[in-house]
Amino acid sequence: MVLSPFVLIGWFGHIIICYYLIRPICNTLVRTILTIIPCILFTYITCQNFPQYDSLSLIIVALCWMISIRLVHLTIFSIDKLLTFRSFLFKTLWILFPILSLKSKRNEWPIKYYFILIPVKLLINHWSYRWSISCETRVSYTRIFLFYLSLITISYVFDSLTILVRIFTQDKYTVESFTNFPLFSLSLREFWGQRYNRFIGTVLKESIFEPIRSKFSSSTIGGLTTFIISGLLHVHVAFVAFNDVSSLFPTFIFFFLHGIGCCFETNMKIQLPKHMGWILTHAFLLFTAPFVLEPTIKRGSPLLIQNPSPLVNIEWIPKLPIPNFCP
Numbered sequence: 001m002v003l004s005p006f007v008l009i010g011w012f013g014h015i016i017i018c019y020y021l022i023r024p025i026c027n028t029l030v031r032t033i034l035t036i037i038p039c040i041l042f043t044y045i046t047c048q049n050f051p052q053y054d055s056l057s058l059i060i061v062a063l064c065w066m067i068s069i070r071l072v073h074l075t076i077f078s079i080d081k082l083l084t085f086r087s088f089l090f091k092t093l094w095i096l097f098p099i100l101s102l103k104s105k106r107n108e109w110p111i112k113y114y115f116i117l118i119p120v121k122l123l124i125n126h127w128s129y130r131w132s133i134s135c136e137t138r139v140s141y142t143r144i145f146l147f148y149l150s151l152i153t154i155s156y157v158f159d160s161l162t163i164l165v166r167i168f169t170q171d172k173y174t175v176e177s178f179t180n181f182p183l184f185s186l187s188l189r190e191f192w193g194q195r196y197n198r199f200i201g202t203v204l205k206e207s208i209f210e211p212i213r214s215k216f217s218s219s220t221i222g223g224l225t226t227f228i229i230s231g232l233l234h235v236h237v238a239f240v241a242f243n244d245v246s247s248l249f250p251t252f253i254f255f256f257l258h259g260i261g262c263c264f265e266t267n268m269k270i271q272l273p274k275h276m277g278w279i280l281t282h283a284f285l286l287f288t289a290p291f292v293l294e295p296t297i298k299r300g301s302p303l304l305i306q307n308p309s310p311l312v313n314i315e316w317i318p319k320l321p322i323p324n325f326c327p
Helices: 005-022 028-047 055-077 085-092 111-133 141-153 156-168 188-195 198-216 219-242 245-267 274-299 301-306
Strands: 099-101 173-175
Touching: 005 028, 005 055, 005 085, 028 055, 055 085, 055 198, 055 219, 111 141, 111 156, 111 301, 141 274, 156 173, 188 198, 188 245, 188 274, 198 219, 219 245, 219 274, 245 274
Parallel strands: none
Antiparallel strands: 099 173
């Protein structure tokens, strides 16, 4: 699948127009219309006629949304901040190059730990993929956990990029972590805000949650709005992936429920013990996961075969034995 050069030129042209022509406009309504309508149009053109079950298509859908969200934030809601075109462009396209100064990233591990983590994650990811592909399309909580395990261990790809960036920049820069051990989350807010999918989470936090929280002085409004936008993003992803309208409402409900859950945590006065917070967080994740994962799991082997884990078919990489029963 190759994107038309005219589409790429259109996106880049809109970024230039947003910075030089739209951002200086005083009228907020005019800025909003001139920014959002082209973003919607370019997203529609970019994402039409994508093949079903194709992971690259889903990544492109997410990238279109992230770039659009950044443009809306920087062009409409951040005109009081002085930005050079270079910084404007970097912030807009950060999702494509999620590079950070090593000084700005707290608790960054030494490189040697990545050399341990990468093979461990790779083995677990390949094991979960091979076990899933050998089984029928039955939706169960064990199968959901297996799918979740494959999602959080796929980060070995980004860990490899982290090593390269840190070596080539002499430890001055690093790559934003895709995940940060989400299994250790003690609350929904920690799971979504600090540990799971840091790429998208960073954009949503900086460009939706923080501006809305600042404007309305309310973390509840900012958090719920963020989850609503995230839900709409995943609805679009689900539609492109499966072309099945029946999967759209459950997908949105999943993120809306998690938005409600995070708002409840924010306003809850009781401080739960850590072990209780861990249990409640992952129980809620597990019990609501069928809303968003059932369509994926039901497609089963055809979807997995079309989107194999990176390096899974390389013979010399060790393989963990898979159980002789289905989850």
